[in-house]
Amino acid sequence: MSSLNSMIDVELRNIQKRFQQNVVVKDFSLQVERGEFVSFLGPSGCGKTTTLNMIAGFLEPDEGDLFIKGKRMNGVPPYKRELGMVFQTYSLFPHMTVAENVAYGLKLRKVGRAEIEERVKRVLDLVKLPHVRDRYPKQLSGGQRQRIAIARALVIEPSLLLLDEPLSNLDAKLREELRDELKRLHQEIGVTTIFVTHDQEEALSLSDRIVVLNHGCVEQIGTPTEIYNQPASEFVHTFIGKTNKLSGRVTAVAAGRVTVETDGGLTVEAGEQRQPFVAGQRVHVFIRPEKIRLTDAGRTPNGGSGQLVMASFLGAFTECEVRVGDHLLSVKVQMVDSTLNLNPGQTVGCSWNSDDVLIMPAARDAG
Amino acid sequence: MNRRLSILLLIAPSMAVLLGVFLIPMLLMFLLSLQDEAEQFSLANYLLLVQDPYYLELLWRTIRVSLWTVLCTLLLGFPVAMFMANASGRVRGIVAVLILAPHLISVVIRNFGWVVILGEKGWINETLLWLGLIDKPLRLLYNELGVVIGLTDAFIAYMVLAIATSLYGIDTSLYKAAAILGASRIRTFFSVTLPLSLPGVVAGITLVFSLSMSAFVTPALMGGSSVKVIPVIAYEQIMSTLNWPLGAALAFLLLGSSILLVSLFARLVETKRYKEVFTA
Structure with missing residues:
Protein backbone atom coordinates (compact mmCIF):
# COMPACT_ATOMS: atom_id res chain seq x y z
CA MET A 1 0.00 0.00 0.00
CA SER A 2 1.30 3.40 -0.87
CA SER A 3 -0.77 5.24 1.62
CA LEU A 4 -3.31 4.61 4.30
CA ASN A 5 -5.22 7.55 3.00
CA SER A 6 -7.07 6.59 -0.18
CA MET A 7 -7.56 10.24 -1.08
CA ILE A 8 -3.93 10.50 -2.14
CA ASP A 9 -3.83 10.27 -5.96
CA VAL A 10 -0.13 10.74 -6.53
CA GLU A 11 2.74 10.11 -4.23
CA LEU A 12 6.42 10.72 -4.87
CA ARG A 13 8.76 9.21 -2.31
CA ASN A 14 12.34 10.43 -2.27
CA ILE A 15 12.52 10.57 -6.05
CA GLN A 16 16.00 11.09 -7.42
CA LYS A 17 17.16 11.45 -11.02
CA ARG A 18 20.64 11.84 -12.45
CA PHE A 19 21.77 12.61 -15.97
CA GLN A 20 25.33 11.36 -16.09
CA GLN A 21 26.92 12.94 -13.02
CA ASN A 22 24.36 15.71 -12.58
CA VAL A 23 21.62 15.26 -10.04
CA VAL A 24 18.65 16.93 -11.73
CA VAL A 25 16.00 15.93 -9.22
CA LYS A 26 17.01 15.41 -5.63
CA ASP A 27 15.03 13.70 -2.92
CA PHE A 28 11.62 14.85 -4.14
CA SER A 29 8.70 13.80 -1.96
CA LEU A 30 5.13 14.93 -2.48
CA GLN A 31 1.60 13.79 -1.93
CA VAL A 32 -1.13 15.09 -4.18
CA GLU A 33 -4.69 14.72 -2.99
CA ARG A 34 -7.60 13.74 -5.19
CA GLY A 35 -8.87 16.75 -7.11
CA GLU A 36 -5.94 18.92 -6.15
CA PHE A 37 -4.25 21.31 -8.60
CA VAL A 38 -0.53 21.30 -7.89
CA SER A 39 2.03 23.38 -9.79
CA PHE A 40 5.73 22.72 -10.18
CA LEU A 41 7.27 26.16 -10.41
CA GLY A 42 10.86 27.06 -11.08
CA PRO A 43 13.35 28.40 -13.61
CA SER A 44 14.43 26.26 -16.55
CA GLY A 45 16.70 23.45 -15.48
CA CYS A 46 15.17 23.21 -12.02
CA GLY A 47 13.95 19.66 -12.55
CA LYS A 48 10.24 20.36 -12.89
CA THR A 49 9.85 18.90 -16.38
CA THR A 50 12.09 15.95 -15.53
CA THR A 51 9.84 15.17 -12.59
CA LEU A 52 6.74 15.44 -14.75
CA ASN A 53 8.32 13.10 -17.30
CA MET A 54 8.97 10.60 -14.52
CA ILE A 55 5.33 10.77 -13.44
CA ALA A 56 4.29 10.28 -17.09
CA GLY A 57 6.67 7.35 -17.51
CA PHE A 58 8.93 8.85 -20.18
CA LEU A 59 11.80 8.75 -17.67
CA GLU A 60 12.49 6.34 -14.83
CA PRO A 61 13.62 7.62 -11.42
CA ASP A 62 17.04 6.36 -10.32
CA GLU A 63 15.88 6.18 -6.75
CA GLY A 64 12.61 6.49 -4.92
CA ASP A 65 9.07 5.30 -5.57
CA LEU A 66 6.20 6.70 -7.53
CA PHE A 67 2.61 5.80 -6.74
CA ILE A 68 -0.47 6.73 -8.73
CA LYS A 69 -3.81 5.83 -7.16
CA GLY A 70 -1.97 3.61 -4.72
CA LYS A 71 -0.23 1.54 -7.39
CA ARG A 72 3.54 1.60 -7.66
CA MET A 73 4.37 2.90 -11.13
CA ASN A 74 8.14 2.43 -11.35
CA GLY A 75 8.84 0.53 -14.57
CA VAL A 76 5.29 0.83 -15.93
CA PRO A 77 5.40 2.20 -19.52
CA PRO A 78 3.52 5.45 -20.23
CA TYR A 79 0.86 3.73 -22.33
CA LYS A 80 -0.24 1.67 -19.35
CA ARG A 81 -0.50 4.53 -16.86
CA GLU A 82 -3.92 5.91 -17.84
CA LEU A 83 -2.84 9.54 -17.68
CA GLY A 84 -3.80 12.63 -19.62
CA MET A 85 -1.09 14.98 -20.77
CA VAL A 86 -0.98 18.32 -22.53
CA PHE A 87 2.27 19.45 -24.12
CA GLN A 88 3.79 22.85 -24.73
CA THR A 89 3.76 22.28 -28.50
CA TYR A 90 0.10 21.09 -28.56
CA SER A 91 1.19 17.79 -30.15
CA LEU A 92 -2.01 17.18 -32.05
CA PHE A 93 -1.70 14.53 -34.74
CA PRO A 94 -1.56 16.58 -37.95
CA HIS A 95 -2.98 13.78 -40.11
CA MET A 96 -6.12 13.40 -38.04
CA THR A 97 -9.11 15.68 -37.79
CA VAL A 98 -10.01 17.22 -34.44
CA ALA A 99 -12.59 14.50 -33.83
CA GLU A 100 -10.09 11.75 -34.72
CA ASN A 101 -7.46 13.28 -32.46
CA VAL A 102 -9.89 13.33 -29.56
CA ALA A 103 -11.15 9.82 -30.33
CA TYR A 104 -7.62 8.35 -30.55
CA GLY A 105 -7.34 7.38 -26.89
CA LEU A 106 -10.88 6.01 -26.85
CA LYS A 107 -10.25 3.81 -29.91
CA LEU A 108 -7.17 2.39 -28.22
CA ARG A 109 -9.39 1.52 -25.28
CA LYS A 110 -11.79 -0.26 -27.62
CA VAL A 111 -14.71 1.98 -26.72
CA GLY A 112 -17.75 1.39 -28.94
CA ARG A 113 -18.43 3.60 -31.94
CA ALA A 114 -21.57 5.24 -30.61
CA GLU A 115 -20.00 5.94 -27.25
CA ILE A 116 -16.91 7.47 -28.88
CA GLU A 117 -19.15 9.75 -30.91
CA GLU A 118 -21.02 10.77 -27.77
CA ARG A 119 -17.93 11.38 -25.63
CA VAL A 120 -16.11 13.33 -28.33
CA LYS A 121 -19.13 15.57 -28.71
CA ARG A 122 -19.38 16.08 -24.97
CA VAL A 123 -15.73 16.99 -24.49
CA LEU A 124 -15.73 19.35 -27.49
CA ASP A 125 -18.73 21.10 -25.93
CA LEU A 126 -16.78 21.26 -22.68
CA VAL A 127 -13.90 23.14 -24.31
CA LYS A 128 -16.43 25.19 -26.30
CA LEU A 129 -15.22 24.10 -29.72
CA PRO A 130 -17.95 21.81 -31.08
CA HIS A 131 -17.81 23.42 -34.53
CA VAL A 132 -14.21 22.46 -35.36
CA ARG A 133 -14.60 18.68 -35.12
CA ASP A 134 -13.91 18.00 -38.81
CA ARG A 135 -11.00 20.39 -39.20
CA TYR A 136 -7.34 19.48 -39.25
CA PRO A 137 -5.07 20.89 -36.51
CA LYS A 138 -3.28 23.23 -38.91
CA GLN A 139 -6.59 24.93 -39.66
CA LEU A 140 -6.92 25.96 -36.00
CA SER A 141 -5.43 28.86 -34.06
CA GLY A 142 -2.90 28.24 -31.30
CA GLY A 143 -5.48 28.69 -28.57
CA GLN A 144 -7.93 26.36 -30.29
CA ARG A 145 -5.23 23.73 -30.73
CA GLN A 146 -4.38 23.78 -27.08
CA ARG A 147 -8.07 23.47 -26.13
CA ILE A 148 -8.34 20.42 -28.40
CA ALA A 149 -5.20 18.98 -26.82
CA ILE A 150 -6.85 19.45 -23.42
CA ALA A 151 -10.03 17.80 -24.71
CA ARG A 152 -8.02 14.86 -26.06
CA ALA A 153 -6.36 14.40 -22.68
CA LEU A 154 -9.61 14.69 -20.72
CA VAL A 155 -11.81 12.45 -22.87
CA ILE A 156 -10.19 9.25 -21.59
CA GLU A 157 -11.10 10.34 -18.04
CA PRO A 158 -7.52 10.08 -16.84
CA SER A 159 -6.68 9.41 -13.22
CA LEU A 160 -4.30 12.33 -13.42
CA LEU A 161 -3.86 15.28 -15.77
CA LEU A 162 -0.32 16.44 -16.52
CA LEU A 163 0.18 19.89 -18.04
CA ASP A 164 3.65 20.60 -19.38
CA GLU A 165 3.87 24.40 -19.82
CA PRO A 166 0.69 24.33 -21.91
CA LEU A 167 0.39 28.11 -22.10
CA SER A 168 3.98 29.06 -22.96
CA ASN A 169 3.50 29.05 -26.73
CA LEU A 170 0.55 31.43 -26.66
CA ASP A 171 0.61 35.19 -26.76
CA ALA A 172 -0.10 37.14 -23.59
CA LYS A 173 -3.82 37.79 -24.03
CA LEU A 174 -4.60 34.25 -25.13
CA ARG A 175 -2.50 32.87 -22.32
CA GLU A 176 -4.65 34.63 -19.76
CA GLU A 177 -7.82 33.48 -21.48
CA LEU A 178 -6.71 29.86 -21.52
CA ARG A 179 -5.51 30.12 -17.93
CA ASP A 180 -9.05 31.06 -16.87
CA GLU A 181 -10.34 28.24 -19.05
CA LEU A 182 -8.06 25.75 -17.25
CA LYS A 183 -9.33 27.02 -13.94
CA ARG A 184 -12.95 26.63 -15.04
CA LEU A 185 -12.31 23.12 -16.39
CA HIS A 186 -10.60 22.08 -13.19
CA GLN A 187 -13.48 23.37 -11.12
CA GLU A 188 -15.98 21.62 -13.36
CA ILE A 189 -14.28 18.23 -13.63
CA GLY A 190 -12.11 18.19 -10.54
CA VAL A 191 -9.45 16.00 -12.12
CA THR A 192 -6.23 15.80 -10.12
CA THR A 193 -3.79 17.99 -12.00
CA ILE A 194 -0.05 18.57 -12.02
CA PHE A 195 0.96 21.73 -13.85
CA VAL A 196 4.52 22.59 -14.80
CA THR A 197 5.33 26.24 -15.36
CA HIS A 198 8.05 28.83 -15.03
CA ASP A 199 5.44 31.58 -14.84
CA GLN A 200 4.75 32.53 -11.24
CA GLU A 201 1.48 34.30 -12.09
CA GLU A 202 0.07 31.14 -13.69
CA ALA A 203 1.13 29.09 -10.71
CA LEU A 204 -0.31 31.56 -8.18
CA SER A 205 -3.64 31.96 -9.93
CA LEU A 206 -4.34 28.29 -10.72
CA SER A 207 -2.90 26.21 -7.93
CA ASP A 208 -4.17 24.76 -4.71
CA ARG A 209 -0.54 24.18 -3.85
CA ILE A 210 2.75 25.16 -5.43
CA VAL A 211 6.01 23.25 -5.34
CA VAL A 212 8.88 25.68 -5.88
CA LEU A 213 11.93 23.95 -7.32
CA ASN A 214 15.47 25.15 -7.81
CA HIS A 215 18.48 23.15 -9.01
CA GLY A 216 16.60 19.89 -8.54
CA CYS A 217 15.68 20.64 -4.94
CA VAL A 218 12.28 21.39 -3.47
CA GLU A 219 12.56 24.87 -1.98
CA GLN A 220 9.05 25.05 -0.62
CA ILE A 221 5.65 23.39 -0.89
CA GLY A 222 2.69 25.52 0.06
CA THR A 223 -0.47 27.33 -0.93
CA PRO A 224 -0.05 30.36 -3.21
CA THR A 225 -0.49 32.78 -0.29
CA GLU A 226 2.02 30.88 1.85
CA ILE A 227 4.52 30.88 -0.99
CA TYR A 228 4.00 34.58 -1.59
CA ASN A 229 3.79 35.86 1.95
CA GLN A 230 5.90 33.37 3.89
CA PRO A 231 8.64 32.26 1.56
CA ALA A 232 10.90 29.59 3.02
CA SER A 233 13.98 30.87 1.27
CA GLU A 234 15.41 33.88 -0.44
CA PHE A 235 15.09 32.01 -3.75
CA VAL A 236 11.35 31.54 -3.33
CA HIS A 237 10.86 35.16 -2.40
CA THR A 238 12.89 36.55 -5.29
CA PHE A 239 11.59 34.10 -7.89
CA ILE A 240 7.99 34.97 -7.15
CA GLY A 241 7.44 38.63 -7.86
CA LYS A 242 9.71 41.63 -7.70
CA THR A 243 11.35 42.68 -4.51
CA ASN A 244 13.77 45.15 -2.89
CA LYS A 245 16.82 43.59 -1.32
CA LEU A 246 18.81 45.54 1.31
CA SER A 247 21.86 44.23 3.14
CA GLY A 248 22.37 45.00 6.80
CA ARG A 249 23.03 43.84 10.34
CA VAL A 250 20.62 42.91 13.11
CA THR A 251 20.83 45.45 15.94
CA ALA A 252 18.11 44.23 18.25
CA VAL A 253 15.82 41.26 18.72
CA ALA A 254 12.96 41.71 21.15
CA ALA A 255 9.56 40.06 21.56
CA GLY A 256 9.66 38.48 18.11
CA ARG A 257 10.53 41.76 16.47
CA VAL A 258 13.80 42.19 14.66
CA THR A 259 15.47 45.53 14.05
CA VAL A 260 17.98 45.81 11.23
CA GLU A 261 20.37 48.62 10.46
CA THR A 262 20.99 48.53 6.72
CA ASP A 263 24.32 49.33 5.14
CA GLY A 264 22.61 52.20 3.35
CA GLY A 265 21.67 53.84 6.63
CA LEU A 266 18.04 52.80 7.10
CA THR A 267 16.57 51.36 10.26
CA VAL A 268 14.06 48.65 9.42
CA GLU A 269 11.78 47.01 11.91
CA ALA A 270 10.41 43.60 11.00
CA GLY A 271 7.63 41.49 12.43
CA GLU A 272 7.87 37.85 13.38
CA GLN A 273 10.09 35.76 11.11
CA ARG A 274 10.13 32.03 10.27
CA GLN A 275 13.60 31.67 11.70
CA PRO A 276 15.40 33.12 14.73
CA PHE A 277 17.99 35.87 14.45
CA VAL A 278 20.59 37.16 16.85
CA ALA A 279 21.93 40.68 17.28
CA GLY A 280 24.98 41.36 15.15
CA GLN A 281 24.02 38.82 12.44
CA ARG A 282 24.46 39.81 8.77
CA VAL A 283 21.10 39.66 6.99
CA HIS A 284 19.23 40.63 3.87
CA VAL A 285 16.02 42.60 4.20
CA PHE A 286 13.30 42.16 1.57
CA ILE A 287 10.33 44.44 0.95
CA ARG A 288 8.06 44.00 -2.05
CA PRO A 289 7.46 47.15 -4.17
CA GLU A 290 3.69 46.97 -3.73
CA LYS A 291 4.06 46.88 0.07
CA ILE A 292 5.71 50.29 0.16
CA ARG A 293 3.54 53.39 0.47
CA LEU A 294 4.59 56.75 -0.83
CA THR A 295 3.72 59.64 1.43
CA ASP A 296 4.45 63.32 1.59
CA ALA A 297 7.94 63.86 2.83
CA GLY A 298 8.30 63.90 6.55
CA ARG A 299 8.42 61.54 9.45
CA THR A 300 7.26 58.01 8.71
CA PRO A 301 6.92 55.32 11.35
CA ASN A 302 8.80 52.57 9.47
CA GLY A 303 10.69 53.78 6.45
CA GLY A 304 12.42 56.92 5.42
CA SER A 305 12.32 59.83 3.08
CA GLY A 306 14.18 60.22 -0.13
CA GLN A 307 14.23 61.55 -3.62
CA LEU A 308 11.95 60.30 -6.37
CA VAL A 309 14.28 59.28 -9.20
CA MET A 310 11.85 57.92 -11.75
CA ALA A 311 8.16 57.30 -12.17
CA SER A 312 6.65 55.23 -15.01
CA PHE A 313 2.91 55.27 -15.38
CA LEU A 314 1.70 51.79 -16.35
CA GLY A 315 -2.05 52.29 -16.28
CA ALA A 316 -3.19 50.26 -13.31
CA PHE A 317 -0.27 51.46 -11.24
CA THR A 318 2.86 53.58 -11.36
CA GLU A 319 6.31 52.15 -10.93
CA CYS A 320 8.66 54.47 -9.04
CA GLU A 321 12.24 54.43 -7.98
CA VAL A 322 13.11 56.29 -4.82
CA ARG A 323 16.60 56.93 -3.47
CA VAL A 324 16.48 56.50 0.30
CA GLY A 325 19.88 56.83 1.91
CA ASP A 326 22.15 54.70 -0.29
CA HIS A 327 19.30 52.46 -1.38
CA LEU A 328 17.34 52.64 -4.59
CA LEU A 329 13.89 51.33 -3.69
CA SER A 330 11.39 50.32 -6.29
CA VAL A 331 7.84 51.17 -5.32
CA LYS A 332 4.57 50.23 -6.96
CA VAL A 333 1.94 52.90 -6.40
CA GLN A 334 -1.76 52.21 -6.87
CA MET A 335 -3.21 55.52 -8.01
CA VAL A 336 -6.24 55.09 -5.80
CA ASP A 337 -4.30 55.53 -2.58
CA SER A 338 -2.20 58.42 -3.69
CA THR A 339 -2.97 62.00 -4.47
CA LEU A 340 0.73 62.71 -4.84
CA ASN A 341 2.18 64.39 -7.85
CA LEU A 342 4.96 62.11 -8.90
CA ASN A 343 7.59 64.41 -10.30
CA PRO A 344 11.14 63.11 -10.48
CA GLY A 345 13.41 65.09 -8.20
CA GLN A 346 10.83 65.76 -5.52
CA THR A 347 11.22 64.52 -1.99
CA VAL A 348 8.84 61.75 -0.90
CA GLY A 349 8.44 59.51 2.10
CA CYS A 350 8.43 55.71 1.93
CA SER A 351 6.78 53.61 4.58
CA TRP A 352 5.73 50.04 5.12
CA ASN A 353 4.26 47.76 7.74
CA SER A 354 6.77 45.81 9.75
CA ASP A 355 4.78 42.63 8.97
CA ASP A 356 5.60 43.04 5.29
CA VAL A 357 9.34 42.94 5.90
CA LEU A 358 11.13 39.67 5.31
CA ILE A 359 14.55 38.92 6.74
CA MET A 360 16.88 36.19 5.54
CA PRO A 361 20.36 35.29 6.79
CA ALA A 362 22.98 36.78 4.47
CA ALA A 363 25.24 33.73 4.38
CA ARG A 364 22.75 31.71 2.35
CA ASP A 365 22.61 33.08 -1.13
CA ALA A 366 19.80 32.86 -3.62
CA GLY A 367 20.40 29.76 -5.66
CA MET B 1 14.41 45.12 -70.16
CA LEU B 34 6.96 4.06 -86.35
CA GLN B 35 8.90 2.58 -89.27
CA ASP B 36 9.03 -0.95 -90.65
CA GLU B 37 12.14 -2.60 -92.08
CA ALA B 38 11.51 -0.92 -95.44
CA GLU B 39 11.54 2.46 -93.65
CA GLN B 40 7.85 2.97 -94.36
CA PHE B 41 5.39 4.34 -91.81
CA SER B 42 3.89 1.46 -89.87
CA LEU B 43 2.48 0.55 -86.47
CA ALA B 44 3.86 -2.97 -86.84
CA ASN B 45 6.42 -2.63 -84.02
CA TYR B 46 3.82 -1.57 -81.45
CA LEU B 47 1.35 -4.18 -82.70
CA LEU B 48 4.05 -6.81 -82.23
CA LEU B 49 4.74 -5.61 -78.68
CA VAL B 50 1.10 -5.83 -77.61
CA GLN B 51 0.27 -9.04 -79.47
CA ASP B 52 3.29 -11.24 -78.94
CA PRO B 53 3.07 -12.94 -75.49
CA TYR B 54 6.88 -12.87 -75.35
CA TYR B 55 6.87 -9.07 -75.10
CA LEU B 56 3.95 -8.98 -72.68
CA GLU B 57 5.84 -11.41 -70.45
CA LEU B 58 8.91 -9.19 -70.86
CA LEU B 59 6.93 -6.13 -69.73
CA TRP B 60 5.41 -7.96 -66.80
CA ARG B 61 8.83 -9.31 -65.75
CA THR B 62 10.28 -5.79 -65.83
CA ILE B 63 7.43 -4.49 -63.68
CA ARG B 64 7.59 -7.50 -61.34
CA VAL B 65 11.32 -7.11 -60.70
CA SER B 66 10.82 -3.38 -60.08
CA LEU B 67 7.97 -3.99 -57.63
CA TRP B 68 10.03 -6.53 -55.67
CA THR B 69 12.89 -4.05 -55.57
CA VAL B 70 10.53 -1.35 -54.25
CA LEU B 71 9.26 -3.73 -51.58
CA CYS B 72 12.77 -4.77 -50.50
CA THR B 73 14.16 -1.23 -50.38
CA LEU B 74 11.08 -0.12 -48.44
CA LEU B 75 11.23 -2.90 -45.84
CA LEU B 76 15.01 -2.73 -45.43
CA GLY B 77 15.22 1.05 -45.73
CA PHE B 78 12.49 2.13 -43.30
CA PRO B 79 14.27 0.91 -40.15
CA VAL B 80 17.47 2.62 -41.28
CA ALA B 81 15.57 5.86 -41.87
CA MET B 82 13.99 5.56 -38.41
CA PHE B 83 17.40 4.98 -36.89
CA MET B 84 18.65 8.13 -38.58
CA ALA B 85 15.63 10.15 -37.44
CA ASN B 86 16.22 9.10 -33.82
CA ALA B 87 19.96 9.73 -33.93
CA SER B 88 21.91 12.90 -33.22
CA GLY B 89 22.99 15.14 -36.09
CA ARG B 90 26.49 13.67 -35.97
CA VAL B 91 25.32 10.07 -36.23
CA ARG B 92 22.89 11.04 -39.01
CA GLY B 93 25.79 12.45 -41.00
CA ILE B 94 27.89 9.32 -40.50
CA VAL B 95 25.02 7.04 -41.56
CA ALA B 96 24.30 9.18 -44.62
CA VAL B 97 27.95 8.95 -45.66
CA LEU B 98 27.92 5.17 -45.14
CA ILE B 99 24.80 4.86 -47.27
CA LEU B 100 26.13 7.05 -50.05
CA ALA B 101 29.76 5.85 -50.00
CA PRO B 102 29.12 2.76 -52.21
CA HIS B 103 27.84 5.14 -54.88
CA LEU B 104 31.38 6.42 -55.30
CA ILE B 105 32.14 3.10 -56.96
CA SER B 106 30.74 2.24 -60.38
CA VAL B 107 27.61 0.10 -60.26
CA VAL B 108 29.37 -2.38 -62.57
CA ILE B 109 31.99 -3.07 -59.93
CA ARG B 110 29.44 -3.29 -57.15
CA ASN B 111 27.42 -5.79 -59.15
CA PHE B 112 30.54 -7.91 -59.78
CA GLY B 113 31.06 -7.83 -56.04
CA TRP B 114 27.62 -9.35 -55.64
CA VAL B 115 28.39 -11.96 -58.30
CA VAL B 116 31.37 -13.04 -56.20
CA ILE B 117 29.35 -13.11 -52.99
CA LEU B 118 26.23 -14.80 -54.35
CA GLY B 119 27.85 -17.31 -56.73
CA GLU B 120 27.89 -21.06 -56.16
CA LYS B 121 31.39 -20.71 -54.69
CA GLY B 122 30.54 -17.43 -52.94
CA TRP B 123 30.85 -17.15 -49.16
CA ILE B 124 27.10 -17.26 -48.58
CA ASN B 125 26.72 -20.66 -50.22
CA GLU B 126 30.04 -21.93 -48.79
CA THR B 127 28.98 -20.95 -45.27
CA LEU B 128 25.52 -22.48 -45.55
CA LEU B 129 27.01 -25.69 -46.95
CA TRP B 130 29.63 -25.80 -44.20
CA LEU B 131 26.92 -25.33 -41.55
CA GLY B 132 25.04 -28.18 -43.17
CA LEU B 133 21.90 -26.07 -43.63
CA ILE B 134 21.78 -26.89 -47.35
CA ASP B 135 23.23 -29.79 -49.32
CA LYS B 136 23.62 -28.10 -52.68
CA PRO B 137 24.35 -24.43 -53.45
CA LEU B 138 21.37 -22.06 -53.60
CA ARG B 139 20.75 -20.29 -56.85
CA LEU B 140 21.13 -16.67 -55.87
CA LEU B 141 22.34 -15.37 -59.20
CA TYR B 142 21.15 -15.28 -62.80
CA ASN B 143 17.53 -15.33 -61.71
CA GLU B 144 15.03 -12.65 -60.59
CA LEU B 145 16.22 -12.96 -57.00
CA GLY B 146 19.72 -12.00 -58.08
CA VAL B 147 18.46 -9.00 -60.03
CA VAL B 148 16.30 -7.85 -57.10
CA ILE B 149 19.28 -8.17 -54.72
CA GLY B 150 21.44 -6.12 -57.07
CA LEU B 151 18.82 -3.44 -57.65
CA THR B 152 18.00 -3.22 -53.93
CA ASP B 153 21.66 -2.56 -53.22
CA ALA B 154 21.85 -0.02 -56.02
CA PHE B 155 18.77 2.02 -55.07
CA ILE B 156 18.17 1.59 -51.34
CA ALA B 157 19.94 4.89 -50.61
CA TYR B 158 17.19 6.80 -52.42
CA MET B 159 14.52 5.10 -50.33
CA VAL B 160 16.34 5.64 -47.03
CA LEU B 161 17.07 9.30 -47.64
CA ALA B 162 13.57 10.08 -48.93
CA ILE B 163 11.93 8.48 -45.88
CA ALA B 164 14.46 9.90 -43.41
CA THR B 165 13.83 13.42 -44.70
CA SER B 166 10.15 13.10 -44.00
CA LEU B 167 10.73 11.48 -40.59
CA TYR B 168 12.95 14.41 -39.57
CA GLY B 169 9.93 16.65 -39.92
CA ILE B 170 7.81 14.77 -37.38
CA ASP B 171 7.53 16.50 -34.00
CA THR B 172 8.80 13.88 -31.53
CA SER B 173 6.33 15.01 -28.89
CA LEU B 174 3.68 13.32 -31.06
CA TYR B 175 5.19 9.98 -30.04
CA LYS B 176 4.91 10.99 -26.41
CA ALA B 177 1.31 12.09 -26.96
CA ALA B 178 0.47 8.73 -28.55
CA ALA B 179 2.16 6.83 -25.72
CA ILE B 180 0.38 8.71 -22.96
CA LEU B 181 -2.95 8.17 -24.75
CA GLY B 182 -2.31 4.44 -24.53
CA ALA B 183 -0.56 3.47 -27.76
CA SER B 184 2.17 0.83 -27.62
CA ARG B 185 5.27 1.39 -29.76
CA ILE B 186 3.93 -0.77 -32.59
CA ARG B 187 0.60 1.01 -32.45
CA THR B 188 2.38 4.37 -32.50
CA PHE B 189 4.36 3.29 -35.56
CA PHE B 190 1.27 2.37 -37.56
CA SER B 191 -0.96 5.22 -36.42
CA VAL B 192 1.53 8.10 -36.26
CA THR B 193 4.99 7.42 -37.73
CA LEU B 194 3.93 5.64 -40.90
CA PRO B 195 1.09 7.96 -41.94
CA LEU B 196 3.21 11.05 -41.32
CA SER B 197 6.13 9.66 -43.32
CA LEU B 198 3.92 9.02 -46.37
CA PRO B 199 5.32 11.84 -48.52
CA GLY B 200 8.80 10.35 -48.11
CA VAL B 201 7.55 6.83 -48.72
CA VAL B 202 5.73 7.95 -51.88
CA ALA B 203 8.82 9.80 -53.14
CA GLY B 204 11.03 6.80 -52.37
CA ILE B 205 8.69 4.33 -54.09
CA THR B 206 8.38 6.53 -57.17
CA LEU B 207 12.14 7.02 -57.43
CA VAL B 208 13.12 3.41 -56.86
CA PHE B 209 10.38 2.11 -59.15
CA SER B 210 11.32 4.37 -62.07
CA LEU B 211 15.02 3.64 -61.60
CA SER B 212 14.41 -0.12 -61.44
CA MET B 213 12.20 -0.11 -64.54
CA SER B 214 14.94 1.51 -66.59
CA ALA B 215 17.93 -0.26 -64.98
CA PHE B 216 20.22 -1.89 -67.51
CA VAL B 217 23.59 -2.77 -65.96
CA THR B 218 22.33 -4.78 -62.98
CA PRO B 219 19.84 -7.00 -64.87
CA ALA B 220 22.45 -7.53 -67.58
CA LEU B 221 25.14 -8.60 -65.11
CA MET B 222 23.11 -10.35 -62.42
CA GLY B 223 20.16 -11.66 -64.42
CA GLY B 224 22.10 -13.42 -67.12
CA SER B 225 20.19 -14.76 -70.08
CA SER B 226 17.21 -15.92 -68.06
CA VAL B 227 16.03 -12.57 -66.60
CA LYS B 228 15.88 -10.25 -69.55
CA VAL B 229 14.06 -6.99 -68.93
CA ILE B 230 12.99 -4.31 -71.41
CA PRO B 231 16.17 -2.17 -71.25
CA VAL B 232 18.30 -5.27 -71.92
CA ILE B 233 16.18 -6.41 -74.89
CA ALA B 234 16.02 -2.89 -76.30
CA TYR B 235 19.82 -2.75 -76.12
CA GLU B 236 20.09 -6.11 -77.90
CA GLN B 237 17.68 -5.03 -80.63
CA ILE B 238 19.67 -1.90 -81.31
CA MET B 239 23.23 -3.13 -80.84
CA SER B 240 23.08 -6.81 -81.90
CA THR B 241 20.02 -7.38 -84.05
CA LEU B 242 20.27 -3.89 -85.50
CA ASN B 243 16.48 -3.63 -85.49
CA TRP B 244 16.46 0.02 -84.44
CA PRO B 245 12.73 0.59 -84.94
CA LEU B 246 11.80 -2.29 -82.61
CA GLY B 247 14.40 -1.15 -80.06
CA ALA B 248 12.92 2.36 -80.20
CA ALA B 249 9.39 1.00 -79.78
CA LEU B 250 10.55 -1.00 -76.73
CA ALA B 251 12.01 2.17 -75.23
CA PHE B 252 8.69 3.96 -75.65
CA LEU B 253 6.80 1.01 -74.23
CA LEU B 254 9.02 1.28 -71.14
CA LEU B 255 8.60 5.03 -70.87
CA GLY B 256 4.83 4.85 -71.36
CA SER B 257 4.27 2.09 -68.83
CA SER B 258 6.50 3.79 -66.22
CA ILE B 259 4.63 7.07 -66.56
CA LEU B 260 1.28 5.30 -66.47
CA LEU B 261 2.09 3.25 -63.36
CA VAL B 262 3.69 6.12 -61.48
CA SER B 263 0.76 8.42 -62.14
CA LEU B 264 -1.74 5.70 -61.24
CA PHE B 265 0.15 5.26 -57.98
CA ALA B 266 0.09 9.00 -57.30
CA ARG B 267 -3.66 9.05 -57.98
CA LEU B 268 -4.18 6.22 -55.55
CA VAL B 269 -2.14 7.76 -52.74
CA GLU B 270 -3.12 11.37 -53.04
CA THR B 271 -6.50 11.16 -51.44
CA LYS B 272 -8.38 14.21 -50.25
CA ARG B 273 -6.94 13.73 -46.77
CA TYR B 274 -3.39 13.38 -48.08
CA LYS B 275 -3.71 16.71 -49.87
CA GLU B 276 -5.29 18.40 -46.85
CA VAL B 277 -2.56 17.22 -44.52
CA PHE B 278 0.56 17.46 -46.64
CA THR B 279 0.04 20.48 -48.86
CA ALA B 280 0.76 23.85 -47.36
Missing part, protein backbone atom coordinates in the same frame (compact mmCIF):
# COMPACT_ATOMS: atom_id res chain seq x y z
CA ASN B 2 11.28 43.76 -68.62
CA ARG B 3 11.25 41.01 -66.07
CA ARG B 4 9.67 38.30 -68.19
CA LEU B 5 12.11 38.83 -71.03
CA SER B 6 15.11 38.61 -68.72
CA ILE B 7 13.79 35.35 -67.24
CA LEU B 8 13.35 33.94 -70.74
CA LEU B 9 16.88 34.93 -71.65
CA LEU B 10 18.23 33.35 -68.48
CA ILE B 11 16.63 29.97 -69.12
CA ALA B 12 17.30 30.05 -72.85
CA PRO B 13 20.70 28.27 -72.77
CA SER B 14 19.47 25.32 -70.72
CA MET B 15 16.30 25.14 -72.81
CA ALA B 16 18.41 25.03 -75.96
CA VAL B 17 20.52 22.18 -74.57
CA LEU B 18 17.45 20.22 -73.48
CA LEU B 19 15.83 20.74 -76.84
CA GLY B 20 18.95 19.74 -78.76
CA VAL B 21 20.11 16.68 -76.83
CA PHE B 22 16.87 15.44 -75.36
CA LEU B 23 13.63 16.49 -77.01
CA ILE B 24 14.71 16.35 -80.65
CA PRO B 25 16.49 12.97 -80.34
CA MET B 26 13.45 11.64 -78.54
CA LEU B 27 11.20 12.84 -81.29
CA LEU B 28 13.50 11.20 -83.85
CA MET B 29 13.44 7.98 -81.83
CA PHE B 30 9.67 8.10 -81.79
CA LEU B 31 9.51 8.56 -85.56
CA LEU B 32 11.98 5.69 -85.90
CA SER B 33 9.73 3.43 -83.84
